[in-house]
Amino acid sequence: MKFGTKLLHSEKTIEKNTGAVTLPIYQSSTFHQFDIDNFGEYDYARSGNPTRNALEEEFARLESGKYAYAFSSGIAAISSVISTFSAGDHLIVAEDVYGGTYRAVTKLFNRFNIEFTFVDTSKIENIEKEIKENTKAIYLETPSNPLLKITDLKEAVNLGKKHNLLTIVDNTFMSPYLQRPLELGVDIVVHSATKFIGGHSDVIAGFAVTNDKLLSAEIYRVQNGFGAILSPQDCYLVSRGLKTLKIRMDQSQKNALELSKWLLEQEIVEAVYYPGIESHKDYEVHKNQSFGPGAVLSFKFKNIEQTKHFLNNVENVVVAVSLGAVETIVSYPVKMSHAAIPREEREKLGITDTLIRVSLGIEDIEDIIEGFKKGLLN
Numbered sequence: 001m002k003f004g005t006k007l008l009h010s011e012k013t014i015e016k017n018t019g020a021v022t023l024p025i026y027q028s029s030t031f032h033q034f035d036i037d038n039f040g041e042y043d044y045a046r047s048g049n050p051t052r053n054a055l056e057e058e059f060a061r062l063e064s065g066k067y068a069y070a071f072s073s074g075i076a077a078i079s080s081v082i083s084t085f086s087a088g089d090h091l092i093v094a095e096d097v098y099g100g101t102y103r104a105v106t107k108l109f110n111r112f113n114i115e116f117t118f119v120d121t122s123k124i125e126n127i128e129k130e131i132k133e134n135t136k137a138i139y140l141e142t143p144s145n146p147l148l149k150i151t152d153l154k155e156a157v158n159l160g161k162k163h164n165l166l167t168i169v170d171n172t173f174m175s176p177y178l179q180r181p182l183e184l185g186v187d188i189v190v191h192s193a194t195k196f197i198g199g200h201s202d203v204i205a206g207f208a209v210t211n212d213k214l215l216s217a218e219i220y221r222v223q224n225g226f227g228a229i230l231s232p233q234d235c236y237l238v239s240r241g242l243k244t245l246k247i248r249m250d251q252s253q254k255n256a257l258e259l260s261k262w263l264l265e266q267e268i269v270e271a272v273y274y275p276g277i278e279s280h281k282d283y284e285v286h287k288n289q290s291f292g293p294g295a296v297l298s299f300k301f302k303n304i305e306q307t308k309h310f311l312n313n314v315e316n317v318v319v320a321v322s323l324g325a326v327e328t329i330v331s332y333p334v335k336m337s338h339a340a341i342p343r344e345e346r347e348k349l350g351i352t353d354t355l356i357r358v359s360l361g362i363e364d365i366e367d368i369i370e371g372f373k374k375g376l377l378n
């Protein structure tokens with residue numbers, strides 16, 4: 001079955017008792033036990049809820065995993081996965097990870113004596129150099145945020161296997177439609193389902209997915225033990241959003257390709273970062289490990305006056321935090337997603353105050369370009 005169909009049809013799509021074709025919302029925190037010696041499948045909804053379990057099963061299938069867990073946010077999924085490590089463990093993390101991930105590991109997990117080293121993972125030898133005796137995992141984002149750097153997933157997996165390290169990939173930018181890291185041997189995939197998966201700017205949610213039974217048991221222990229579960233209502237919204245993932249992504253990606261071409265032609269634009277452009281340094285690597293360049297790109301203006309003018313005057317888009325929605329979202333990383341990273345660190349990474357990130361929506365591209373023109377100084 002191809003992916004677009006898989007989003008809509010499975011054995012579980014139709015609810016057995018009633019024939020309902022949408023995910024039933026079981027708004028129940030507890031479940032009656034018919035036999036005190038043999039509890040039913042459900043007892044208390046933090047531990048398990050039929051709505052959440054159905055969504056988790058569905059999502060595992062889409063990400064080519066055996067086990068998925070739905071969390072109350074992307075960062076809850078990420079923190080829960082990191083919580084499976086112990087004091088004394090060391091993780092190697094992509095240097096331009098999502099700002100909230102950076103904040104979680106440098107401001108919170110560091111208190112519990114979990115060590116992190118940040119490296120540019122687009123060069124695999126940078127990772128190898130940092131491996132220490134207590135290194136337990138490599139944490140990656142590819143394409144990365146906001147500069148769309150690419151990490152070679154197969155090389156990372158091979159390196160991980162050689163040194164007995166887990167590989168963890170934040171697959172938010174791609175969604176399982178465009179990239180399935182578990183198929184390449186990655187151990188754990190995490191997601192902010194707030195973005196392309198939900199797709200409609202109406203829900204905060206996250207997932208962790210794996211094929212490994214032992215890892216799945218550890219993730220479940222944290223999900224149940226720390227309790228950052230996704231509510232039944234929000235599970236429903238994610239399930240509803242997922243059905244149109246393919247057609248939304250197709251349209252958004254087409255828009256991203258067109259916008260990147262237009263941006264490249266503009267005199268005032270200094271650089272465009274998008275793995276769909278052949279001149280992208282790792283165009284081939286990304287092409288070989290994914291099914292498309294996705295719908296997020298970033299670019300730099302030549303000066304700050306133009307940057308500010310653009311952000312205040314661009315039309316037909318939303319200027320906001322977030323990405324992966326039906327609306328085109330323009331964001332300003334230094335004040336939004338990456339505000340948690342100190343200025344000098346940011347600048348070293350190339351996240352300057354002239355950098356703008358765009359997540360393309362499903363509008364007509366002509367109107368997006370018209371709106372962008374409104375933001376240009378003459």
Ligand SMILES: *Cc1c(COP(=O)(O)O)cnc(C)c1O
Nearest residue numbers: 073074075076098172192194205
């Ligand atoms: C948004 C985002 C997150 C965090 O997800 P929330 O749902 O906002 O908690 C993590 N990783 C990436 C790449 C993101 O874009």
